[in-house]
Each structure stands twice: as C-alpha cells, then as structure tokens.
Amino acid sequence: MDKKRDEGGFDQRLQEARDRQGLIDPDAAPKGKDLPDGAIGAGTRVGVEMVSAVVVGLVIGLWLDRWLHTAPWLMLLFLVLGMAAGVMNVFRLVSPRKTPPE
C-alpha cells in the first residue's frame, strides 16, 4: 500500500478518480426529492388530501354534537374548518417544500 496516497483519505481519492473519469458525484444528485410527479398522481393526491380533511372535520363535529347536544352547529362549524384544512393541505402539497437543513 502506498502510504502517501492513503493520506488523502478514501473520499478524496474517490473524488479524484471520478473527476478523472468525468463521472458526476452521485451524492450531488438531487437529494430528498419529493413525491414523484405525474398528472394522475398529483390529481388523486389533491383529491384525497381535501376529502380526508373534510371527513375528519365532519366526524369530529358530529361526535362533539352528540356529546354536547348542540346538533347541528358544531358539525357545520367543523365541516367548514375541515374544508379550510383541506385547502391548506393542498396548499402545502403544491407549494415547494423547504429543503431539510443540512
């Protein structure tokens, strides 16, 4: 083993070898890429996100109504809140995600 070459460390030698071969560092490839794109996938995801929030709001509203005997007001309130949460879910989905630190 050549002692001198070892001092650079394996990573550096790997990088040098890659540069010589004109290879792109795979670690530099887009990391932590988001969900795969595609019209069908995006469409169903948006639908599911919206509907699930509305359903959760509806269920919580109905459950609170039965508990507090306030039918149908809390159901209506939480239905609207659920719709808002659904829109927010979709907004989060389509807005570019913050890249995780480091």
Added chain:
Amino acid sequence: MADMNPLEQFTLEPVFGHFGQQAHFSQANLMMILAGTLVLLLLRVGMAPKSVVPGRLQALAEMSYQGIMSMAVGTIGEEGKRFFPFIFTLFFFILFGNILGLLPFSFTYTSHIAVTFGLAMLVFVLITVVSFAVHGLHFFSYFFPAGAPVFLAPLIVPIEILSYLSRPVSLSVRLFANMLAGHVMLDVFAYFVILLGGAGIVGGIAAIAPMGLDVVMIGFELLVAFLQAYVFAVLTCIYLHDAVHLH
C-alpha cells in the same frame, strides 16, 4: 363464477380449515406472514455471499437498503438514520403486499382499509410521540405558525389541528383506494372477457380488447404497487421530518 361481483375478491376466508376458523386466521394474515418472510429471505439469502462485487440478489438487497437509507437521510436529515428500520419495514411490508397481491389466486392485504389505516395510525402515533420526545410541550407551537397575527389564532389553531389529524386518513385512504380500484378494474375487464367469449365468434374476437386492456393494466398495477409503497414511505419521512424539526 356464478355471480360476477368484482368486490368478492376482497372477502376474507379462513385458511387452514378448523384452525383458521378458530383463530380467525384469514388469507390476509397468511399473505402478511408470507410477505414478511420473503423480505427477511431477500435480505438473509441476498446478503449471505457477502461478496465485494454483488450478485443479482445481493445487488437487490443492497439497493433496497441504500435506497431507503438515502430517502430517510435525504428527507428527514441526519436523524433519519434512527428511523431507518421503521421506514424500511414499512416500505417493504407495503411493497410486498401490493406486488404479491398481483399474483393469481393471491390476496392483496393492502386493499383493506383496516390494514392501511392501522399502518397509518402507527405512523401517526410515532410522529406524535417523536414530536413530544424531541420538543416536549413546545410541540403545540406546531399548530400556530410563527409570525401569524395572534388574533387569528382561534381560526388557525383548529384548522392546523384538523390538518394534522387528517394525515392518517389521507395516508391510509390513498393506499387503500389505489389498490382497491386497480383490482376492481382488473376484475371487471376479466368479466368482460368471459361474457364476450360466451357470445359466439364475434364476441370471441371482441374479447381480445378487454383482455389486452387487462395485460396493460397489470403492468400499470405493478407501477402503482411500487409507487404507492414509495409514496407511503416518503410521506412518513416528511411527517417525521416535521416531527423532528417542527416546521
């Protein structure tokens, strides 16, 4: 074949005769055990040679390990390594469930909302516990984004809580609906083949169309099987990232 009901394929039947009936051991449980065993075998047998230049099976095992590892670390951050075993298990349990379900005479356990919702609740409980463990009571600041006007709190906080609670629902419904819809469509086109095939020569020729569609559908379902397992795992990673970093 007496009644052509495309939902019949999802009924749970006890297997292994008397034992299955007593223990409520259905074909879904059998397929889950099979999937788990196959994943273990893939890693165990695949990594057995421990060669520097991997063979096919070892390459597959290494690729699956590195793929999930890079996904976990890339999405969650350095802390992702701690959650790697969970994400790996989750991904391969779902992936093998989806793919094994495409084989003839088998059963797709991921087409049951009970299974997918159970998995999603597992993720939901985990992200909540991790949030509390990492941030303590600071976790509740998640429901009120910093910088928002305080007088909007009564509106924002319930919406954020609902949005948080809708995670397990959307996570489970997405996987369940995709698998259910795919298998129902496969079944419906297969019924067309049978119905047309019984309608003389013209029908027999026309039956080629739904048959071809089914062939295409199987390919598409393979894609969906992989994609949905991936989406489930990636969303788990994103949620874990939120739990570790809060916003």
